[in-house]
Amino acid sequence: MPFITHRKxxxxxxxxxxxxxGIIIGTLGLNLGIDFTGGSLTEVSYAERPSKEGxxxxxxxxxxxxxxxxxxxxxxxxxxxxxxTRDLTEDERVSVESAVLASGEESLITRFxxxxxxxxxxxxxxxxxxxxxxxxxxxxxxxxVFAGVSYPVGSWVYGxxxxxxxxxxxxxPTAAMALMGYxxxxxxxxxxxxxxxxxxxYSVNDTIVVFDRVRENLIKHRQEKKTKVVSTxxxxxEEITYILQKPFAEIVGMSVSxxxxxxxxxxxxxxxxxxxxxxxxxxxxxxxxxxxxxxxLAGTYSSICIANPLLVFIAERKVDKEVVSK
Amino acid sequence: MSNNNLQKKEEGGSKAFIQxxxxxxxxxxxxxxxxxxYTNAITENSKxxxxxxxxxxxxxxxxxxxxxxxxxxxxxxxxxxxxxxxIERRVNIFGVSEPIVQVERSSFVSENTIERLxxxxxxxxxxxxxxxxxxxxxxxxxxxxxxxxLAQQATVEVDGVPVEESVLEEDFDPFIDTxxxxxxxxxxxxxxxxxxxxxxxxxxxVSIVFxxxxxxxxxxxxxxxxxxxxxxxxxxxxISSPRINExxxxxxxxxxxxxxxxxxxxxxxxxxxxxxxxxxxxxxTQTVGASLGEGVLNKGMKAGVIGLGLVILxxxxxxxxxxxxxxxxxxxxxxxxxxxxxxxxxTLTAAGLAGLVLSLGMAVDANVLVFERMKExxxxxxxxxxxxxxxxxxxxxxxxxxxxxxxxxAVILFWFGTSIVKGFALVFGLGVVVSMISALLVxxxxxxxxxxxxxxxxxxxxxxYNSGVNTK
Numbered sequence: 001m002p003f004i005t006h007r008k009x010x011x012x013x014x015x016x017x018x019x020x021x022g023i024i025i026g027t028l029g030l031n032l033g034i035d036f037t038g039g040s041l042t043e044v045s046y047a048e049r050p051s052k053e054g055x056x057x058x059x060x061x062x063x064x065x066x067x068x069x070x071x072x073x074x075x076x077x078x079x080x081x082x083x084x085t086r087d088l089t090e091d092e093r094v095s096v097e098s099a100v101l102a103s104g105e106e107s108l109i110t111r112f113x114x115x116x117x118x119x120x121x122x123x124x125x126x127x128x129x130x131x132x133x134x135x136x137x138x139x140x141x142x143x144x145v146f147a148g149v150s151y152p153v154g155s156w157v158y159g160x161x162x163x164x165x166x167x168x169x170x171x172x173p174t175a176a177m178a179l180m181g182y183x184x185x186x187x188x189x190x191x192x193x194x195x196x197x198x199x200x201x202y203s204v205n206d207t208i209v210v211f212d213r214v215r216e217n218l219i220k221h222r223q224e225k226k227t228k229v230v231s232t233x234x235x236x237x238e239e240i241t242y243i244l245q246k247p248f249a250e251i252v253g254m255s256v257s258x259x260x261x262x263x264x265x266x267x268x269x270x271x272x273x274x275x276x277x278x279x280x281x282x283x284x285x286x287x288x289x290x291x292x293x294x295x296x297l298a299g300t301y302s303s304i305c306i307a308n309p310l311l312v313f314i315a316e317r318k319v320d321k322e323v324v325s326k
Numbered sequence: 327m328s329n330n331n332l333q334k335k336e337e338g339g340s341k342a343f344i345q346x347x348x349x350x351x352x353x354x355x356x357x358x359x360x361x362x363x364y365t366n367a368i369t370e371n372s373k374x375x376x377x378x379x380x381x382x383x384x385x386x387x388x389x390x391x392x393x394x395x396x397x398x399x400x401x402x403x404x405x406x407x408x409x410x411x412x413i414e415r416r417v418n419i420f421g422v423s424e425p426i427v428q429v430e431r432s433s434f435v436s437e438n439t440i441e442r443l444x445x446x447x448x449x450x451x452x453x454x455x456x457x458x459x460x461x462x463x464x465x466x467x468x469x470x471x472x473x474x475x476l477a478q479q480a481t482v483e484v485d486g487v488p489v490e491e492s493v494l495e496e497d498f499d500p501f502i503d504t505x506x507x508x509x510x511x512x513x514x515x516x517x518x519x520x521x522x523x524x525x526x527x528x529x530x531x532v533s534i535v536f537x538x539x540x541x542x543x544x545x546x547x548x549x550x551x552x553x554x555x556x557x558x559x560x561x562x563x564x565i566s567s568p569r570i571n572e573x574x575x576x577x578x579x580x581x582x583x584x585x586x587x588x589x590x591x592x593x594x595x596x597x598x599x600x601x602x603x604x605x606x607x608x609x610x611t612q613t614v615g616a617s618l619g620e621g622v623l624n625k626g627m628k629a630g631v632i633g634l635g636l637v638i639l640x641x642x643x644x645x646x647x648x649x650x651x652x653x654x655x656x657x658x659x660x661x662x663x664x665x666x667x668x669x670x671x672x673t674l675t676a677a678g679l680a681g682l683v684l685s686l687g688m689a690v691d692a693n694v695l696v697f698e699r700m701k702e703x704x705x706x707x708x709x710x711x712x713x714x715x716x717x718x719x720x721x722x723x724x725x726x727x728x729x730x731x732x733x734x735x736a737v738i739l740f741w742f743g744t745s746i747v748k749g750f751a752l753v754f755g756l757g758v759v760v761s762m763i764s765a766l767l768v769x770x771x772x773x774x775x776x777x778x779x780x781x782x783x784x785x786x787x788x789x790x791y792n793s794g795v796n797t798k
Contacts, residue, residue, distance in 0.1 A: 043618075045618075074618055074621065075618060075621030075622045075624075075625055076617050076618055076620070076621035077621070090454070090457060090608070093453075093454075093611075094454060108615065108617075109451075109613075109615065110614070110615035110617070110618040111613065111614050111615065111618060112453065112611060112612070112613040113610075113611065113612045113613070114610055114611040114612075115609075115610040115612075116389075116391070116609035116610050118391070118440065118609065119389065119609060119610055122440075126742050126747075129742055130738060130739055130742040130747075133738045133742065134734070134735045134738050134739070137731075137734045137735070137738060138731055138734070138735070141727075141730065141731055141734060142727075142731070145727050190677075190747065191677055191680075193747070194677055194681070194747065194750050197735065197739060197750075198681070198684060198754070200735065201731075201732045201735050201736075201754070202688065204728075204731045204732070204735075205688075205691070205728040205729075205731065205732055208724065208727045208728050208731060209695065209724045209728055212723055212724035212727060212728075213724070215723075216720075216723070258698075258702075259698070261698055262694050262695055262698045265644065265694045265698075266687075266688070266690070266691045266694050268640060269637045269640055269641070269686075269687040269688075269690050269691075269694070270684070270687030270688055271687065272633065272636045272637055272640055272687060273633040273634075273636070273637055273683055273684060273686045273687030274633075274683075274684060274687065275636075276629045276630075276632040276633035276636055276683065277629045277633060277680060277683045277684070279629075280625060280628050280629040280632055281625055281626055281628075281629035281679075281680065281683065282621065282622050282625030282626060282629075282676075284381075284622050284676045285626070285676060285677070285679075285680040288677075288680050289680065289684075292684060
């Protein structure tokens with residue numbers, strides 16, 4: 001299996017990708033939307049879009065501080081603008097409303113959102129907690145269900161690797177979001193967090209399926225050896241050791257190739273559904289589907305080219321150490 | 327020997343019949359559920375309609391922050407409930423269908439606990455009016471009862487003239503404004519009436535004190551209308567109409583209306599705080615126009631239908647006959663999900679809809695896992711039924727572990743999330759459970775009902791069990 005034999009290359013790519021993603025997120029940062037920062041969003045549509053300059057001139061007189069005005073075609077097909085400002089008071093809202101409505105024919109305010117800064121901060125905290133809590137639960141669960149196969153690597157390693165793969169899968173779409181935010185002004189909102197959480201679920205599922213096959217093949221290809229051991233306090237215990245009939249790397253490689261088709265096909269069906277959502281589903285969920293598409297690609301890569309190579313990598317380091325200590 | 331074989335064949339025959347019967351039943355159930363969803367969707371006022379969130383149906387979502395800094399911590403929960411009742415009463419006067427007013431506390435992850443009131447007004451896009459109506463001080467009014475009109479009404483009833491009686495009753499308004507309102511109030515307090523004069527003892531009452539101006543007005547009214555009844559209205563609802571026994575000097579009055587102690591306390595608090603027990607401030611507003619919401623909904627549904635079609639197409643191209651079965655099972659999945667949305671009910675939002683479309687791709691995963699396993703067994707020479715059974719058996723641990731972790735994530739999300747995240751988590755969690763059921767029940771039943779096939783028999787059927795580009 002090339003993924004296992006050339007594991008150092010694949011792991012190297014993964015490390016580079018994670019580092020790159022980290023650097024992108026660190027330097028560019030996320031373009032946080034008003035869901036997190038607080039602020040107001042006004043979406044207005046017209047029969048015919050008035051000039052941006054004209055509307056800006058009107059808005060400049062209102063003393064709103066910095067604002068951003070973006071051209072848009074809304075989900076009913078009308079031309080309009082999305083105006084983002086700081087959190088508006090009721091009076092300011094009224095004056096903004098009349099200013100944008102007066103700027104064009106058949107004007108209509110289709111969406112208005114105003115979010116106080118406290119709610120935004122709270123949402124940020126909640127999102128972070130949710131991600132941490134989900135990760136913890138996953139480590140515990142995976143370690144629990146893999147407790148039966150703690151040779152040659154401990155069941156905690158499976159849980160740990162699942163989380164590392166997950167980290168990769170979440171960092172990559174986050175970096176994509178940072179890039180989109182920097183170059184295209186796309187804002188990260190609640191839907192972005194939901195997309196990340198969905199990626200998280202997908203990634204774990206994907207990794208577990210391959211590990212499940214490793215577990216099955218390990219049990220199939222190991223020999224149990226029971227030896228009686230008398231411990232220092234005179235109690236006789238039975239110690240079970242296992243001997244693998246095939247090298248661990250080969251067993252893992254076998255598992256990867258047996259689940260390869262499934263990994264690819266499930267990601268294809270998911271990507272197909274997401275592509276439909278991206279092109280047809282409307283403006284509101286476009287960023288959501290794009291983030292998920294990147295996440296699913298990353299998730300498929302990580303379950304094939306990271307999780308299992310890493311498993312072999314750790315197992316071999318462990319064996320090396322045991323040899324040295326002997 | 328031959329007898330034995332015959333018996334075996336018969337057994338096999340009845341078994342096949344039962345399997346076919348199960349398959350027909352499963353398909354019939356899917357059709358029924360689909361029909362249920364379809365009629366719910368097209369019938370107006372159906373018993374189980376789809377509940378659309380404000381971002382799809384249009385409407386306003388207002389979040390108020392309550393200032394509870396001057397209130398003893400022990401009383402906060404009670405007062406927030408009083409606040410909710412007061413606002414709910416006002417929203418109801420507003421004439422909105424199915425408004426939601428609920429108290430929400432910022433969760434334990436943030437440093438300070440903030441008490442919030444969430445008000446959802448479907449169909450209301452005029453935020454300015456809504457905000458004004460909700461934020462206005464509650465209305466306490468004193469009105470006189472028009473004895474003449476009352477007498478007239480009584481006559482009509484005594485005469486027993488049935489014609490236009492209802493019209494008369496509808497227009498009947500015997501109350502006369504006095505100009506005395508809660509604006510002239512200085513304070514209100516809960517008291518208990520003494521047991522003198524044959525009255526019920528210890529009845530909770532609310533005593534109110536008018537300011538100087540109000541006191542004068544009150545005195546004039548009571549002097550001029552001694553012997554009549556003075557009705558007391560709160561937010562347009564009459565709560566009592568005591569008789570004026572004499573002119574009242576000093577600007578003190580008592581409201582009694584068969585209150586429970588809690589009601590009386592709430593009313594006194596209402597009046598003191600300008601009707602609201604806790605000062606509130608608008609923290610966030612969200613308004614979506616109805617036409618935009620409809621546009622989002624239509625596009626989301628279109629994406630769902632196209633996504634469903636593409637996923638089924640891919641499954642059929644790759645897995646052939648089993649792929650077709652997976653397609654039927656996926657349609658069953660969608661039908662069950664939509665039926666659950668109407669029955670539970672789950673409020674559908676743009677995010678929930680996107681989650682559902684995403685889940686279409688992920689829901690076939692259990693099928694894919696089984697089919698891959700099945701293919702291995704089939705290529706190893708087992709017949710299609712044995713291979714299917716083996717496939718389900720061997721894929722089970724992977725399906726189980728993958729779905730349990732997903733379900734755990736959904737539960738945590740639901741627990742932590744704000745309302746919009748909760749909706750997504752609910753759709754996600756339901757999707758996990760329903761997709762598992764549809765794969766294990768629908769796909770399995772249908773696969774076992776198909777005619778048996780063996781890879782060595784080079785028939786069309788045997789090729790239909792293979793997959794991908796392999797034509798063996």
